Amino acid sequence: MKKSTLIPPADELARRYPRADQAAGEEIWLDVIRKMDEVYHDLLQYEVALxxxxxxxxxxxxxxxxVLASMSDILIVCDRTGTxxxxxxxLSALLGRSADTLVRRPLFDLFADEASRAKASRLFAEQRATPIQDCELLLKAANGSEIALSMNCTPRYDGVGKMLGFVITGRPVGELLRAYQALRRAHEDLQTAQRQLVHSEKMASLGRLVAGVAHELNNPISFVFGNAVVLKRYAERLTRYLDAVHRGSARPALEALREKLRIDRLLDDLPALIDGMLEGAERTRDIVDALKRFSAPGSGERTHFDLVEVIGRAIHWVGKGSGARLEVVRDLPARLxxxxxxGEIQQVVMNLVQNATDATAGAATPRLAISGRLDAGRAIVEFHDNGPGIQAEHLGRLFDPFFSTKPVGQGTGLGLAISYGIVERHGGxxxxxxxxxxxxxxRLVLPLASAPENP
Incomplete structure (x- = not known):
């Protein structure tokens, strides 16, 4: 029978191999210490992260x-049961109750009447998974008064998508009405300021035309005045002749007086004098009407008008007002x-022509080429001057309000900005x-009128 081999006990091994046992023990303790260091290091890292x-x-x-403390809107967080x-x-300030008295109470106890409670119950029951927007309900304040509230309700979920309850926000309807009224007043004030700016710029343009208008009116008025003086002399001659007729003067004497006063020539000349006076008066009336149309604040009324005719009037008035020797070459269709x-579009064109006049002041032969064409239901008119052009850094700011490249006192910086707004309102x-x-x-682009008169 074979004898089995047994492992000697530890004390026997230590007696037989003292050095080996000592070395093994030191190695074990070092390993334990290293493990303890690693665990301690991990604990420190976990503690820092925590x-x-x-x-x-x-x-x-x-x-x-x-954020919650600074919110002016109310905020309510409740669970699925409405607690x-x-x-x-x-909310505490609105209802006059502390937060402690509101927490853990049913949400529906906050409503002032049964109709609001029933409506809220129905909405929460029907739309648990979808938000509720702008639902008007009545809340009950601590003093018993009712507060109309416009509320929104949104479901809230946990990390796995399970619905936990609802988040309710709202604002008293009175505050919403006041905010809307304030917004409407601000909008009306902005529109008023815009109209005033447009009218002020128009008046500035009109002021530059005063000298030209005076000269323009002087011609027909002088013509009417001269004809009136002649007509007065003719009236005196006719009066002398008619007095002689009424006194019963003899026929030879009347014939002599008629020849002396040149009554026949006077009668032939009267129709031309009267026609001339009418023509001068009509010309004066047209000038005054044109100025009234241009200077009157825009009424917002939209009508069909010929852009070519407006361009012609604008060139005429700027030329009369500035007195500059600007050569204008037009290549326009017969009608646009x-x-x-x-009146507003004429203000835009006058501003473009005036800018071209100012820009070409230093040129040997100031020149402005105006060309127009039709393209896909739009009227396109280009104003090309032979001035120095626009600096690259100014192109992006050219239509900004109060931006001007002219010297101080020669421009408000509003002309192009207002013109841009006018054209934009016209859909161009x-x-x-x-x-x-x-x-x-x-480049001015305006939509054509939907009328058969367009070529």
Missing amino acids: EEKNAALEESQRFIAS IESVNAA LVEGNA ELTAANHPRGGAVF
Whole structure:
């Protein structure tokens, strides 16, 4: 029978191999110490990470608390059964109750009447999974008064998508009405200021035309005055002749007086004198009417008008007002019928022509080329001058209010900005660029009127 081999006990091994046992024990203790160091290091890292997360969580809580405290709208957080879990300070101030008295109470106890409670119950029952927007309900304040509230309700979920309850926000309807009224007043004030700016710029343009208008009116008025003086002399001769007739003078004496006073020539000349006076008066009336149409504030009425005719009037008035020797070359269709306010579009064209006049003041032969065409239901008119052009850094700001490249006192910086707004309101476009052959080119685009008169 074979004898089995047994492992000697530890004390026997230590007696037989003292050095080996000692070395093995030291190795084990070193390994234990290393493991303890690793565990301690991991614990330190976990502790640092935990402290950082706690700090971030506290910061988030402070941030949320500050946001909730600063909210002017009310906030209610409730569970699925409608029990209130949290409220913000705005609700407490609105109802006159502390947050502690509101938490853990049914949400429906906050409503002032059975109709609001029934409506809220129905909405929450029907739309648990979808938000509720702008639902008007009545809340009950601590003093028993009713507060109309426009509320929104949104479901809230946990990390796995399970619905936990609802978040309700709202604002008293009175505040909404006041905010809407304030917004409407601000909008009306803005529109009024815009109309005043447009009218002020129009008056500034009209002021530059005063000298030209005076000269323009002087011609027909002088013509009417001269004819009136002649007509007065003719009236005196006719009066002398008629007095002689009424006195019963003899026929030879009447014939002599008729020849002396040149009554026949006077009678032949009267129709031409009267026609001339009528023509001068009509010309004066047309000038005054044109000025009234241009200077009157826009009524917003939109009519069909000929853009070619408006351009012609604008060139005429700017030329009379500035007195500059600007050569204007026109290449326009016979007619461009557009829809809008003719006075406002004339203001735009006058501003473009005036800018071209100012820009070409230093040129040897100031020149402005105006060309127009039809394109896909639009009227396109380009104003190309032979001035120095527009600096690259100014192109992006050219239509900004109060931006001007003219010296101080020679421009308000509103002309192009207002013109841009007018064209935009007409559904068109106004752009500026430098022409490849030199000078600046402004491009005016307006939609054509839907009428058969357009060529």
